Amino acid sequence: MSDQSPQQTPARTSYADRRKQRLDALARASADEEGGVSLIVSAWRRLRRNPVFLVGLAITITFVVLAVIAPWLAPYDPAARPLLDDIRPQTNPVPGPEPGHPLGGDDKGRDLLSRLLVGSQQTLMVGVLATLFGLLGGVTLGTVAGAFAGWVDSLVMRVVDVMLSIPSLLLAFTIAALASRPSQWTLIIAIATVQVPIFARLLRGSMLGQRASDHVLAARSLGVKPHAIVFRHMLPNALGPVIVQATLVLAVAIIDAAALSFLGLGNPDDRRPEWGQMLGAAQPYLGQEPHLAFYPAACIIVVALGFTLMGESLREALDPKTRR
Amino acid sequence: MSTQPIQPAVRHGEPLLAVRDLRVTFGRRGEEPFRAVDGVSFDVRPGQTVGLVGESGCGKSVTSLAIMGLLPTRGNTVEGTAVFDGEDLLSLSAQQMRDRRGADIAMIFQDPLSSLNPVIQIGRQVTEVMERHQGLSRKEAMPKAAELLERVGIPDPRARLANYPHQLSGGMRQRALIAMALACQPRLLIADEPTTALDVTIQAQILALLKDLVVETGTAMVMITHDLGVVAGLCDEVNVLYGGKIVERGTRHGLFARPRHPYTVGLLDSIPRLDAPRGEALSPIPGSVADNLPWDSACAFAPRCSNALDVCVEKTPAWEGDDVVGLRCFNPMGVSR
Numbered sequence: 131m132s133d134q135s136p137q138q139t140p141a142r143t144s145y146a147d148r149r150k151q152r153l154d155a156l157a158r159a160s161a162d163e164e165g166g167v168s169l170i171v172s173a174w175r176r177l178r179r180n181p182v183f184l185v186g187l188a189i190t191i192t193f194v195v196l197a198v199i200a201p202w203l204a205p206y207d208p209a210a211r212p213l214l215d216d217i218r219p220q221t222n223p224v225p226g227p228e229p230g231h232p233l234g235g236d237d238k239g240r241d242l243l244s245r246l247l248v249g250s251q252q253t254l255m256v257g258v259l260a261t262l263f264g265l266l267g268g269v270t271l272g273t274v275a276g277a278f279a280g281w282v283d284s285l286v287m288r289v290v291d292v293m294l295s296i297p298s299l300l301l302a303f304t305i306a307a308l309a310s311r312p313s314q315w316t317l318i319i320a321i322a323t324v325q326v327p328i329f330a331r332l333l334r335g336s337m338l339g340q341r342a343s344d345h346v347l348a349a350r351s352l353g354v355k356p357h358a359i360v361f362r363h364m365l366p367n368a369l370g371p372v373i374v375q376a377t378l379v380l381a382v383a384i385i386d387a388a389a390l391s392f393l394g395l396g397n398p399d400d401r402r403p404e405w406g407q408m409l410g411a412a413q414p415y416l417g418q419e420p421h422l423a424f425y426p427a428a429c430i431i432v433v434a435l436g437f438t439l440m441g442e443s444l445r446e447a448l449d450p451k452t453r454r
Numbered sequence: 455m456s457t458q459p460i461q462p463a464v465r466h467g468e469p470l471l472a473v474r475d476l477r478v479t480f481g482r483r484g485e486e487p488f489r490a491v492d493g494v495s496f497d498v499r500p501g502q503t504v505g506l507v508g509e510s511g512c513g514k515s516v517t518s519l520a521i522m523g524l525l526p527t528r529g530n531t532v533e534g535t536a537v538f539d540g541e542d543l544l545s546l547s548a549q550q551m552r553d554r555r556g557a558d559i560a561m562i563f564q565d566p567l568s569s570l571n572p573v574i575q576i577g578r579q580v581t582e583v584m585e586r587h588q589g590l591s592r593k594e595a596m597p598k599a600a601e602l603l604e605r606v607g608i609p610d611p612r613a614r615l616a617n618y619p620h621q622l623s624g625g626m627r628q629r630a631l632i633a634m635a636l637a638c639q640p641r642l643l644i645a646d647e648p649t650t651a652l653d654v655t656i657q658a659q660i661l662a663l664l665k666d667l668v669v670e671t672g673t674a675m676v677m678i679t680h681d682l683g684v685v686a687g688l689c690d691e692v693n694v695l696y697g698g699k700i701v702e703r704g705t706r707h708g709l710f711a712r713p714r715h716p717y718t719v720g721l722l723d724s725i726p727r728l729d730a731p732r733g734e735a736l737s738p739i740p741g742s743v744a745d746n747l748p749w750d751s752a753c754a755f756a757p758r759c760s761n762a763l764d765v766c767v768e769k770t771p772a773w774e775g776d777d778v779v780g781l782r783c784f785n786p787m788g789v790s791r
Contacts, residue, residue, distance in 0.1 A: 280528075344568035350524055351563075352556035352583045352634060362582075366573045 173447040180447070186439025193433050197250040204244035205230070209401035214239035224419045233425060236408070237415060245403040246425055252397070252404035253430070256317050257384035263322035264383075265376050268329020269369075275330065276337020276368065277360040287334065293327040302386055306395040314397045314404070321386050325379050332375055336368035343367075370448050377441030381434040388430045405430050469497035469537075470674050471521070471642055476534035478513070478520050478698075490516045492698035492749055493534070497777050498642065503668060503675040505689035505706075507682065507721070511743045513698040514678045518644045520544070522561055523551040538642065557587040560635035564647040566627035570619035576603075576630050577615030583637040602633040607663055625656035629663065636667060643668070644676045649684060661687055682721055686710060691778070694718050697746045697754035700773075703780040714786040716761045753784065761785045 177183045196203065206212055213235035216225035225235040233242040275286040293301070302320040309316035340346055341364060349363045388406030390396050396407055405426040412422035476494045481487030491513040498504045506514045519525045521536045521543060536543045538559065543551065555561075563569040571579060580602060581595035590598070596615065603611035606629040619627055628648060635643060645664065649657040665688055668675050677689055685692050685706065692709045694702040694717060702715035713719045720739035741758040748754070749770055756766040763785050771782045 344563060344565055345571045347524060348561075348563055348569040348631070348634075349571065349582075350555070351522055351561040353552045353554070353586055354556070354582060355552065355586065358582075358586075362574070363571050367571065 173444075176447045177443060180443050182439050183443035183447075186436045186441075186443065189432060189436030190440060193250055193429075193436065194254065196247060197254045200247040200251055204241075204247045206241040206244040208240060208245045208248040208403050210241075211239040212241060224415055224422060233421070236411065236422060242422070242425065245408060246405075246429060249403035249405050249408060249426065250429065250433075252314060252402060253384055253387060253406070253433070256314055256321070256387040256396075256404070257380055257433075260318045260321035260383040260387065261325065261376055261379050263318065264325025264379065265329055265372070267322065267326040269333055269372065271326065271330035272333025272337060272372075273360065273365060275334040276341065276364065277356075279338070279341065283334070286330070290327040290330050290334075293323075294331070298324040299386060299389065302390060303393070303395065306390050312395055312398055317387050317390055317396045320390065320395075321383050324386070325383065328379070329372055329375065333368060333372050336371055337364055340364040340368045374441060374445040374448060377437060377444055381437035381441070384430060384434050384437070388426075468499070470500045470539060471498040471676075472535075472537045473497070473517075473521065474535045474537070476517060476520060476536065477532070478516050478525065479531045479533075480529060481531075482529045487531075489749075490698055491520065494693075494695070494698070494700055495534075495777075496693050496700065496703070498674045498676055500641070500674050501668070501672045502691065503677055503689045505685040505692040506676060506678045506695055507680065507685055507692055508695035509680055509721075509743065512695040514680075514695050515646055517695075518561065518646050518676065518678055522555060522559065522644065523548070524555075524561075553587075556583050556635075556640070557638045558640055559642045559644065560638070560640040561644045561646065562628075562631055562635050562648045565651045566624055566631050567619060567651075569631055570627055572619055574618075575615065576617050576619065576622070580615075580630070580634050580637055583634055587638045599633070599637070602637055603630065606630070606633045606636070606667075607659070608633070624652050625659060628652060628656075628660050632660075632663065632667070636671070636673075639671060640673065642674045642676070644678070646678045647680070648677075649681070650679075657684075664688065682710075682725060694721070697743065697749060699749055699754070699782065700780070701755065701782045703775060703778070705778065708779060714781050715783050716759045716785075716787055717755050719787050720758075720760075753782075761787060 213225040213231060216228075216235070217223060217237070217239050224237050225231070225239060227234040231241050231243070233246070236242055236245065271286050271290065275283040275290075302324045305323055306312065306316050306320040309319075345367075346359060346363050349359055354363070387396070387404075388409065391404050391406035392410040394410060397404060400407060400411065408426040409423055409430075412419070412426070415422050474495045476491055477489065478491040479487045479489050494513070494517055496504060496506075506517060508514050516525070520532045523543065523546070525532065532544055534544065538554070543554065543559075546554070570576070577596060577599050578592070580599040581590075581592050584590045584595040584598060585592060588595075600611045600615055603614055608614050608626055608629050614622070614626070614630075619630075622630065628651075632648075648664065649660050652660060661684060664675070664677075667673065675688075677684065679685060689706055691705055692703065693700045694709075694715060696717050702709070702713070702718045704712075709718065710722070713722055717739070720737075723737045724739060726736060739758055745757040746754040747756055747767065751770065752768065753759070753762075753766045753771050756762045759766065765784050769784075771784050773780055773782050775781055
């Protein structure tokens with residue numbers, strides 16, 4: 131609009147013109163804001179231009195896609211031992227790269243690339259499911275505590291405090307070690323249990339904040355029933371920080387899962403590879419063949435980084451204080 | 455909806471809401487209890503607008519929340535009665551009170567943005583009340599919601615139904631809140647500083663709207679405000695609160711023409727006036743509510759009062775008057791100002 135208005139000497143625009151330009155600029159700025167549908171959409175608008183988020187998203191999508199198509203992508207069965215004949219226990223315990231096997235093999239003659247690719251399935255599944263179960267448990271406890279307040283809240287929160295007082299990895303070890311037959315499910319349960327108190331505490335805090343908020347008071351003043359207050363007016367508004375925490379927990383869960391299977395508390399069946407377990411198996415060869423440990427470690431780090439970048443930028447986008 | 459005949463369930467002249475000796479005390483174990491509302495009594499008749507006026511902390515909002523049963527039960531004691539249509543609201547169960555709220559008595563709050571649920575569309579928030587109290591389905595309630603939005607002056611109401619609160623302007627949000635409060639045609643509307651968060655032109659629009667709606671539907675209204683300008687434009691009867699007690703009561707005309715309590719006079723004097731000479735300073739009431747004396751053995755306002763006598767710090771002034779005009783003061787201001 132302002133470009134079409136007749137320009138006078140650029141140094142001395144009249145008061146009316148400057149005012150008009152300012153108003154136009156304001157109108158344009160507010161037009162940008164309009165058409166948004168919800169807070170989530172406006173958060174997405176900010177995320178879309180955030181390079182940190184895009185890098186995290188790219189990493190995550192890459193690994194998720196790789197995990198999904200791994201069975202077709204992997205050149206060999208991760209349990210087959212095509213390089214068995216190359217192993218010389220004294221001189222060459224780990225077969226190196228050769229045509230058809232770009233990363234070489236492991237100490238049992240299995241193709242390393244295939245095992246890494248298929249291993250991503252186990253690692254991601256453990257991470258995602260552990261986070262999901264942790265989220266489910268934490269949201270349930272947090273909702274109960276925040277909705278009822280009073281002695282229910284005190285009871286739930288004391289249990290949560292006790293769980294939080296135990297170092298998380300130690301608690302996960304203990305729970306995983308209690309299982310008579312370790313499997314990826316004991317891993318998932320152990321890691322999920324560790325996350326429950328964190329989610330519960332976080333949600334309970336924001337539920338209590340919502341309970342005291344004006345819009346909940348307004349809803350109560352209209353006679354809205356308690357369960358609708360909790361599930362329609364409190365919970366959806368309180369979930370924000372919990373969702374962000376969940377993205378960050380994904381990274382932690384993947385690292386924890388790797389740590390537990392590295393120590394042999396995960397799935398003992400090495401025909402179904404998993405990165406942490408591969409890392410553990412690489413231990414005896416760390417001195418001579420560091421690449422055996424390097425590849426799975428690098429995968430764990432990059433995936434965890436991807437989730438962390440995504441979670442951090444999501445937190446920033448949803449945080450009203452950092453909004454511009 | 456506006457064509458529906460108004461059927462006042464209560465005979466005109468008989469109070470719709472009669473608040474008697476309302477006392478609200480805050481206090482937790484091991485702490486000195488604090489009496490926020492100290493024996494407040496007033497009547498609201500059908501179709502009447504009654505103002506509760508006072509500065510921050512005088513107990514006006516607590517009074518309204520106590521009547522609505524919205525004070526947290528923990529650590530609060532509410533005594534007295536609030537008889538609405540023959541029923542004491544303060545002795546109803548939580549369930550019974552929930553059925554009254556929104557249907558018989560509704561409330562409008564101060565901050566229109568924070569009083570709307572940010573993640574739910576306006577339409578759903580308006581229909582929620584009708585679904586709750588009138589047993590309508592959302593589909594049935596939606597056209598009514600659009601009608602309501604239109605009636606409170608929201609342009610293009612059908613499109614606004616799908617908007618989220620942050621997409622509306624402050625004035626529109628307050629209009630939406632008024633629509634929600636009026637959705638079930640309550641007989642009493644409590645407005646807790648409904649214009650404080652709005653700018654002056656919007657304030658005037660909202661007040662005009664409330665006035666129209668009250669006249670049109672015959673709804674009685676309790677208007678809680680610190681702004682005497684709002685009172686002058688809207689209220690039939692005014693109660694001035696100080697430190698949890700009503701210190702003066704009068705009709706709108708009577709109170710503005712002949713304020714008698716020094717506090718009322720102070721409130722009127724501290725309003726900026728267009729016809730005052732330029733550069734003249736406003737005359738605020740000295741001190742703050744922190745200087746209050748306890749009502750038990752004195753007049754709470756005495757330390758800030760320009761007219762205080764010795765007796766003011768020795769005895770509690772008694773209420774002299776009835777349910778229309780009254781005063782609680784040992785040394786009221788002269789008959790004319």
